[in-house]
Amino acid sequence: MLQRHATYAETFDSFRWAIPERFNIGVACCDRHANGTAKPALIYEDEATGVATLSFDDLKRASNRIANMLRGHGIGAGERVGILLPQRPETAMAHLAAYKLGAIALPLFIQFGPEALEHRLQHSGAAALITDAENLPKIEAIRHALPDLRRIFVVDGAGGTLDLAAEMAKASDDFAAIDTRADDPAVIIYTSGTTGKPKGALHAHRVLLGHLPGVQMPQDFFPQPSDLFWTPADWAWIGGLLDVLLPSLFFGVPVLASRARKFDPEAAFALIARHRVRNAFLPPTALKLMRQVRDPRRFGHGLRSIGSGGETLGADMLDWSRETFGFAVNEFYGQTEANLLVANCESLFPIRPGSMGRAVPGHRVAVISPEGSELPPGETGLIAVARPDPVMMLGYWNDPGATAAKFAGDWLVTGDTGTCDEDGYLWFQGRDDDIISSGSYRIGPGDIEDCIIRHPAVLMVAVVGVPDSIRTEIVKAFVLLKPDAVPNEALAAEIQAFVRDRLAAYQYPRHVEFVTELPMTATGKIRRKDLRDMEAARRRQGQAG
DSSP, rough: OOOOOSSHHHHHHHHOOOOOOOOOOOHHHHGGGGGGSSSSSEEEEETEEEEEEEEEHHHHHHHHHHOOOOOOOTTOTTOOEEEOOOHHHHHHHHHHHHHHHOOOEEOTTTTTTTTHHHHHHHHHOOOOOEEEEETHHHHHGGGGOOOOOEEEEETTTTTTTTHHHHHHHHHHHHOOOOOOTSSSEEEEEEEEEESSOOOOEEEETTTTHHHHHHHHHTTSSSTTTTOOOSSSSOOTSSIIIIIIIIHHHTTTOOOOEEEOOSSOOHHHHHHHHHTTEEEOOOHHHHHHHTTTSGGGSOOOOOOOEEEEEEEEEEEHHHHHHHHSSSOOOEEEEEEEEEEEEEEEOHHHHOOOOOOOBBBHHHHHHHEOOOOOOOOTTTEEEEEEEEOOOOTSSSSSSSOHHHHTTTTTEEEEEEEEEEEEEETEEEEEEESSSSOOTTTTTEOOOOHHHHHHSSSTHHHHHHHEEEEEEETEEEEEEEEOTTTOOOOOHHHHHHHHHHHHHHSSSGOOOEEHHHHOOBBBBSSOOHHHHHHHEEEEEEEEHHHHH
């Protein structure tokens, strides 16, 4: 637990990690709260069935059944269990079951297309998958490419599949959780890369404990009495899973689950008011859309804290949040490999607009040179975190080379550049690589380029992020066509659909520009930076005009 002291310095200096040798996320987030009192754990609002409340007792029984079900089908400790579900109770149950079984959870985003799913399931060697009837066709289309996938369990199972509820009903609700070490692997979350396919960040059970100070600080020393947590972020992402769902359950605080097909800012205000949500993680794009709502105070709310991450919030957004909610949104910073490293907490120290905050207690964060030396205040360098650190990944799944390249000595290098001022406030400058920050997503261009290049009309392609007022950046593809292909709007739309259908809707290029050449290095690599610089020059010219 992070304890509040009079100053940030005292709060930071007094904090000490207390990581036990043995720790299991499933037990810590469920079983220890399941004491027969029907303490609420999940509040689920569904358009079709209304509102249901599940207790920790309910979650324990259900997750025990799933753990026994998996074991009964030959799935054991260390094997990967894919979870392709939206925000719904079965998602939480499946995660808890995997952890208690000693298996490795593999969260999968429901917007992923077949190719994105194929890579993650194939690369991880997933042995089992829990999904629903809506997402099953995508799996059936790639089933032949997944030799390790032995069992598929389907919520409201379709004919010829293993129905999750029916299989759970056959299993006992009594299960003795595996006595895992804190350093045993628990979850793989795939992160975007600048070249090639996404990499799987493998985290240990201790990653949950590592997240706790970074949840508590921007959520104004969460938990407090009557707290209730909600996020529109999907639980397949580290922001939804480890910034909201699991930390909240760990503290015995209920989580609101509500599946929305598309983020609706007015519906978000109404949901917050209807359920008296007290704590929220709202990505910057969600906040920008909510800012456009007329007279948002008409909804009323019971919020006491909002955290946001993914881009810098300026003074205007902070002023709007104070006017709308009565307090400032606290920005935080991290990445899939090491999350929630830096945060603001207005009740503990003043927010400096444009700064992403100060190091969260327990983490040694610095701005370093490429060689790994700490730089003096005000000097631009690489934002990095020192190991050992419980929030840090064990490594990339089956990729020791990429794991080693992520470090400069004992510093895990985030890939972001920035500065640190005399008072320890960190200031984001930009990416040191080609990752695109779009909405709440960090998108690697390599996966998109690999997809587009397979289109029969495409000879070469480069993908970059270009500025956007709502999403921060949007994906743009510069496409060099084969000699017999004719550039036109119809072909651009066809290329966009080609990506959207195979990868995910958030990854498709919202702009496609046909070019006659691409900037290349002497060794034949595409210079994406030149394309970004060209777009920036166009933007300046347009503003000047």
